[in-house]
Amino acid sequence: MHRWLLLSYPRDYRRERGAEILETVQDVAPTSRRARVAANLVRHGLRARLGRPASRSVVVWASIFAVVCGLFAASFATWLTWVDSRPLDHDELAGAVGHLYPDQQVSHLDRDDPPSAFTIYGQPLSWSSASDLLLGDGGEYSLAVLGASFEQLPAGRPLVLAELRQRLQAAGWDDTEPVYSNAYDCIPDDPRCDPASIPADITVYAKRGDNVLEVHINADNTTPVMDFAMTRSTPSSSSPAGVVAFVLGASSGWCLFGWASRRTEGGHPAAQGTAKFLYGFAMFLWWAPILLSAPQLLSHQLSEPHVRWHPLWEWLGQPVMSLPFLLGCLMLTLALGLAALPHRQPADRTLAHG
Incomplete structure (x- = not known):
């Protein structure tokens, strides 16, 4: 084993001093722990690789x-x-949304599978998108996603949110606690800015198998719009x-x-x-x-x-x-x-x- 550990030393160092090192190790090994001898051998070898x-x-x-x-x-x-990883399938999204809301008419549903696991501006990474990737738009390179949405849902976001979580759990999805985010920002020093009055968007994440579902409910209290986005899990x-x-x-x-x-x-x-x-x-x-x-x-x-x-x-x-x-x-x-x-x-x- 010690002979293999000599590979941590530079090649010419092994040629010149390898036999001497092995003889020393054989003399010391019976009176010391083998693990400690091996660790010291590797440590000194890695240090010898650096020179100076x-x-x-x-x-x-x-x-x-x-x-x-x-x-x-x-x-x-x-x-x-x-x-x-397994590519996204628009039929899976249609089945998941249809199972959650069989009584609702979908206003939008992606009908084509994404062209790759990651996209930039909806397209696979290619030489034509190199300038976007290198000159500030690299954040647009992200996981491919499939989307769907409802434009008309029962009024009252608390009821919509509660019903959504119930349906997700009934369908076998593991959902997270809702995430609330301001629908817009205002200037803090402006007297017209009242943070308490800013409506909040709601986002719920759910996972089932290798699918991740992100559900977004907008801040409109009268006619909530619910958006679905499906991606793959890690x-x-x-x-x-x-x-x-x-x-x-x-x-x-x-x-x-x-x-x-x-x-x-x-x-x-x-x-x-x-x-x-x-x-x-x-x-x-x-x-x-x-x-x-x-x-x-x-x-x-x-x-x-x-x-x-x-x-x-x-x-x-x-x-x-x-x-x-x-x-x-x-x-x-x-x-x-x-x-x-x-x-x-x-x-x-x-x-x-x-």
């Missing part, structure tokens, strides 16, 4: 890079599970795929950072400085959207009931901030290019680069 033995901050920078690589890898993996494979992808992405990010760190360790000072600047700028472009989006999304997630958590990429500020992400990728590519440039090694250097 006199530097303390290199571990911090490598950790920052590894974590964000893991997050983006997990985000991509969960996106793949969504894309592979695939069951999303979490396992995300965990595996995070581990692989973080490990790959650590190894990639270590390779670049060792490659630039003995390089020209100008190349080292440029690579560090490019790396720092890239980390700013990658982490800033996360630090801005995650707290806001967490507050939103906790402030009202959800039957489905927002997908991971939205917590990372994507695809709204996809342009900074791509710019960060460009900066890292340039930094890796600098690391790949050949440079002369000192004659007494014992650790070659692998």
Whole structure:
């Protein structure tokens, strides 16, 4: 087993010192816990991959890079599970609405299935929509949805809401507590602004199987309009795929950072400085959207009931901030290019680069 754990060390380090390390481990292992020996072996190997033995901050920078690589890898993996999920079926929506309100005439019902699991302005993502995605409209890229509505329902929103929840529960839907939101905003300092008099829209979320139903009742107390929106629930494979992808992405990010760190360790000072600047700028472009989006999304997630958590990429500020992400990728590519440039090694250097 210990021989396999040596893979945590750089290749040339293993060639030069691998036999010595194994002999030391064999001498120490009988008197120590094997788990502790294995953990120390991996820890020192990962540290050796970073080079720069006199530097303390290199571990911090490598950790920052590894974590964000893991997050983006997990985000991509969960996106793949969504894309592979069961497509929406307009017949399911028609059946669900008809079962809930068999005595009401539907004024609108989508008759076509969505073209893909995610759409932007109702269409699948394509090169023609790249400008929308990159230049501020990334928030329009969202789960595909099927809609239906009633324009005439019995007056009295409390009765409509109570009846809706009863029908949902009778049909096997697990519904949430209603969410109330102001139908419009007014200027707080305006004397005509009375927050207590602002009518509130009502939204109820319900889940049954892999279907999520969002029911919206407008703020008109005389003739309420009820809108239905059906989407898919989070695939069951999303979490396992995300965990595996995070581990692989973080490990790959650590190894990639270590390779670049060792490659630039003995390089020209100008190349080292440029690579560090490019790396720092890239980390700013990658982490800033996360630090801005995650707290806001967490507050939103906790402030009202959800039957489905927002997908991971939205917590990372994507695809709204996809342009900074791509710019960060460009900066890292340039930094890796600098690391790949050949440079002369000192004659007494014992650790070659692998």
